[in-house]
Amino acid sequence: MQNVVFSMKEYGHIEIHLKELMEERGVTRNALARATNTRFEVINKWYQGHVEKIDADVLARICYILDCKPGDIILYKVSDE
Template sequence: MSKTNSVLQRKNYGQINFKLKELLDSRGMTRNHLARKIDSRFEVVDKWYKNQVEKIDTDILARICFVLECKVDDIIEYKN
């Protein structure tokens, strides 16, 4: 990796956004309902819903995609 693309240089390298709120709202599904369907706690789904995920749990992501019958890029986006 070149030094111009290093995250150590404190430049804007973009951000990850979670779009679960839009997806659930468009389907009329509540966070409680999704939490029950994916066998997870409400607080976990709430963090995804409020775009406050600190670390991506790929198992949770896979369960969300399975239940909602969607792709990862329907839930997560990268913006630079």
């Protein structure tokens, strides 16, 4: 095992791009919450990019409704340092 995690800046971070995808498709948070049978608060966290733990079931439902892939919503960004 060559890689070791020393600090958050060294291994990068995850970005959530649901807001941009929803705006492109003209879907509101309320509509997505109803269509995915998910609480508005959960969709709102995804929309704002404040997801602490990724629920694969919620992600699958969002992808199904928006006809997209997880990689369209979730992006891994490597640290610039």
